[in-house]
Amino acid sequence: MRKLLAILVISCWATSAHAQKADLVVTNAKIVTLDPASTIAQALAVREGKIVAVGGNDAVEGLIGPATRRVDAGGRTIIPGLIDSHIHAVRAGLTYATEVNWIGAKTIGEAMERLRQAAKARPASWIIVAGGWSELQFAEKRRPTLTEVISAVPDNPAYIQLFYSALLMTPKAQQALGISADQLPAGITAERAASGETTGWFNGSIVSISALFDRLPRPNFEENVAGTRQFFTELNRLGITGIVDPGGFSIYPGHYAALQKLWREKSLSVRVAYSLFAQNVGAEFEEYKTLTPFLPMGFGDDMLRFNGIGERITGAMYNNNAPDAATKDKFLEIVRWAAKQGLTVTIHWQEDKSVHQLLDLYEQVNKETPIAPLRWSIAHLDNTSPETLARMKALGIGWTMQDAMYLGGDRIVAQAGEAARSMPPIVTALRAGVHVGAGTDAHRVASYNPFVALQWMLDGKTVGGLPTRGPDETPSREDALRLYTVGSAWFCFDETRRGTLETGKLADFAILDRDFMSVPVEQIGGTASLLTVVGGKAVYAADAFASAK
Structure with missing residues (x-):
C-alpha cells in the first residue's frame, strides 16, 4: 500500500511539474515591457494565455518543457500588442475583401493600377474605394480625374470616396444608382469645371455621403466573413x-x-x-x-x-x-x-x-x-x-x-x-x-x-x-x-x-522588424510585425517566424 501511495505521489508531482511548464517561451529579445519602471527585458514565458515570467533568458529556462514552443527573437524588439482606441474596424472588415484601398499608394498611377487589378479580379463588378487616402499622398498632389478612372476601369461602375466630403462616380456608377448631375440625392452637389462641365466629382457632408454609400451594393455574408x-x-x-x-x-x-x-x-x-x-x-x-x-x-x-x-x-x-x-x-x-x-x-x-x-x-x-x-x-x-x-x-x-x-x-x-x-x-x-x-x-x-x-x-x-x-x-x-x-x-x-508585458497580464505582443525605440523617426511608419501573438497564440507570422504559428 505504501509503495502504491508513493507511486501515486510521485506521479502527481510529475504531472503537476509538467503542467507548470510554459506553453511558449521567447528568448534573446529586446522587450519593451512598458511596466512602471520602463524595464527592458530579454525573455518572457507564456502559459494558458498569460505571461508567467519576464526577465533575462535565465528567468525562463526552468519553464521550458518537452511541449514548450521556443522562439528565438534574434535580438529583435518586442512591444505589447497595439490597441486602437477608436477604429471602425468591424465596418471595414465587412467590405475589405471587395473594396480597393489606396493606403500607401504614392502616385495616381499606382492608385489606378490597384483599380485595374481589382477589375481584373472581378470583371464588371463595382469598384469601390471607401476612403483612407488624401490627394497629398500622391506625388501629383491632386485627386485623380474622371478620365483617369474610366481609363483604368472602363467596364466597371466605380465609386471613390475622399473622407466624408467628396466622391467620384463614373457614368456607369451614376446610371446604376439612378443619379445624374441634374438629379442628385439631398445634400450632394456636382462639382463643375470653369467651362460649366461636370468633373465626375461630387461634394457632400458626412450624413449625405453616408446615405449615398448605403445605396451601393453590399457584399454577401460569405464576403463579410472573408x-x-x-x-x-x-x-x-x-x-x-x-x-x-x-x-x-x-x-x-x-x-x-x-x-x-x-x-x-x-x-x-x-x-x-x-x-x-x-x-x-x-x-x-x-x-x-x-x-x-x-x-x-x-x-x-x-x-x-x-x-x-x-x-x-x-x-x-x-x-x-x-x-x-x-x-x-x-x-x-x-x-x-x-x-x-x-x-x-x-x-x-x-x-x-x-x-x-x-x-x-x-x-x-x-x-x-x-x-x-x-x-x-x-x-x-x-x-x-x-x-x-x-x-x-x-x-x-x-x-x-x-x-x-x-x-x-x-x-x-x-x-x-x-x-x-x-x-x-x-x-x-x-x-x-x-x-x-x-x-x-x-x-x-x-x-x-x-x-x-x-x-x-x-x-x-x-x-x-x-x-x-x-x-x-x-x-x-x-x-x-x-x-x-x-x-x-x-x-x-x-x-x-x-x-504592458508583465507577469499575470494577457500574452499579447508583437516582434517587430525594426527597433521602434531607436530607428530614425521617419522610418517608424514602415514598421511591421514579424510575429504577432494574442493570448499566447500566434495569429500572424512572417516567413522568419513561420514555424512559430
Missing part, C-alpha cells in the same frame, strides 16, 4: 491585437453577424470591444432601449465584448456646435439613462469652442450618477484647450485621440494657422492627468496603420511632409507607445490585464 478575417489579419501584421470600435454610419445590428461567426468559431485574431452607434435618427432612445437588454455592459469575453453606446448618441447633437434646448434635452435624457444603466458612452466631438455644450450636460448627469467609473470618452477634439481638459479630468472623462492631421493637417493649418502647432495637445493632456488612448479613426477617413500614427505623433508631419504640431506637444517614444497600448486599454476596462 473580409473581416482578412482585415483582422492585416491589423495583426501591423502589431494590432485589440481595438475599441465605435460603430459608425452604415453599420446596423445585422452587420455584426460576420464578427460573431468568427467569435463563435474561436478564430478572432483581434480582441474587439464595440459600441452601439445610433442609426435611427429621431428614434435613438427607442433603439438603445430595444437592443441593450440583450447586451448588458461588459457582455462577452476576452475576445469580443460590448462596450456601451456611441459615438453618435443622437443625430441632432452630432456635429452640432449650437444645439438648441430641445436637442440638448433629448440628448440629456439618453445619457442620464445610460449612466443609470452603467453604460460607457463615447461621443464624436470636433470643436473646443462648443464642447462646453456637451460638458455642461455631463456635469448635470454626474450630480445624479457619478460617471467616472463608467469611463465615458470624447473622440477627436484636436483643438481641445487646457480648460476643457481640466473639466474632463474632473469628470473622469477620457480622450481618444487620432492622427486626423496626418491626412488632413494641411487644410487644418490653412484654417487654424499658428494654433495648429498645439493640435492635438498630447503632452498637455497627459500632464493634466486625462486618460488618453491613441488610434486612427480608420478606415474611411484615415489609414489603419498604427505605425503611421505613431510616427505622426513623434514628428507632427502630414502625409505631404508639412510640419504641424510643435515640440511642446510631442510625446516621447515610450509615451507614444503607452498611448497605443495601456492607454487605449483603459477605454475598455482592461488596463490591468493588457497593454
Whole structure:
C-alpha cells in the first residue's frame, strides 16, 4: 500500500511539474515591457494565455518543457500588442475583401493600377474605394480625374470616396444608382469645371455621403466573413491585437453577424470591444432601449465584448456646435439613462469652442450618477484647450485621440494657422492627468496603420511632409507607445490585464522588424510585425517566424 501511495505521489508531482511548464517561451529579445519602471527585458514565458515570467533568458529556462514552443527573437524588439482606441474596424472588415484601398499608394498611377487589378479580379463588378487616402499622398498632389478612372476601369461602375466630403462616380456608377448631375440625392452637389462641365466629382457632408454609400451594393455574408478575417489579419501584421470600435454610419445590428461567426468559431485574431452607434435618427432612445437588454455592459469575453453606446448618441447633437434646448434635452435624457444603466458612452466631438455644450450636460448627469467609473470618452477634439481638459479630468472623462492631421493637417493649418502647432495637445493632456488612448479613426477617413500614427505623433508631419504640431506637444517614444497600448486599454476596462508585458497580464505582443525605440523617426511608419501573438497564440507570422504559428 505504501509503495502504491508513493507511486501515486510521485506521479502527481510529475504531472503537476509538467503542467507548470510554459506553453511558449521567447528568448534573446529586446522587450519593451512598458511596466512602471520602463524595464527592458530579454525573455518572457507564456502559459494558458498569460505571461508567467519576464526577465533575462535565465528567468525562463526552468519553464521550458518537452511541449514548450521556443522562439528565438534574434535580438529583435518586442512591444505589447497595439490597441486602437477608436477604429471602425468591424465596418471595414465587412467590405475589405471587395473594396480597393489606396493606403500607401504614392502616385495616381499606382492608385489606378490597384483599380485595374481589382477589375481584373472581378470583371464588371463595382469598384469601390471607401476612403483612407488624401490627394497629398500622391506625388501629383491632386485627386485623380474622371478620365483617369474610366481609363483604368472602363467596364466597371466605380465609386471613390475622399473622407466624408467628396466622391467620384463614373457614368456607369451614376446610371446604376439612378443619379445624374441634374438629379442628385439631398445634400450632394456636382462639382463643375470653369467651362460649366461636370468633373465626375461630387461634394457632400458626412450624413449625405453616408446615405449615398448605403445605396451601393453590399457584399454577401460569405464576403463579410472573408473580409473581416482578412482585415483582422492585416491589423495583426501591423502589431494590432485589440481595438475599441465605435460603430459608425452604415453599420446596423445585422452587420455584426460576420464578427460573431468568427467569435463563435474561436478564430478572432483581434480582441474587439464595440459600441452601439445610433442609426435611427429621431428614434435613438427607442433603439438603445430595444437592443441593450440583450447586451448588458461588459457582455462577452476576452475576445469580443460590448462596450456601451456611441459615438453618435443622437443625430441632432452630432456635429452640432449650437444645439438648441430641445436637442440638448433629448440628448440629456439618453445619457442620464445610460449612466443609470452603467453604460460607457463615447461621443464624436470636433470643436473646443462648443464642447462646453456637451460638458455642461455631463456635469448635470454626474450630480445624479457619478460617471467616472463608467469611463465615458470624447473622440477627436484636436483643438481641445487646457480648460476643457481640466473639466474632463474632473469628470473622469477620457480622450481618444487620432492622427486626423496626418491626412488632413494641411487644410487644418490653412484654417487654424499658428494654433495648429498645439493640435492635438498630447503632452498637455497627459500632464493634466486625462486618460488618453491613441488610434486612427480608420478606415474611411484615415489609414489603419498604427505605425503611421505613431510616427505622426513623434514628428507632427502630414502625409505631404508639412510640419504641424510643435515640440511642446510631442510625446516621447515610450509615451507614444503607452498611448497605443495601456492607454487605449483603459477605454475598455482592461488596463490591468493588457497593454504592458508583465507577469499575470494577457500574452499579447508583437516582434517587430525594426527597433521602434531607436530607428530614425521617419522610418517608424514602415514598421511591421514579424510575429504577432494574442493570448499566447500566434495569429500572424512572417516567413522568419513561420514555424512559430
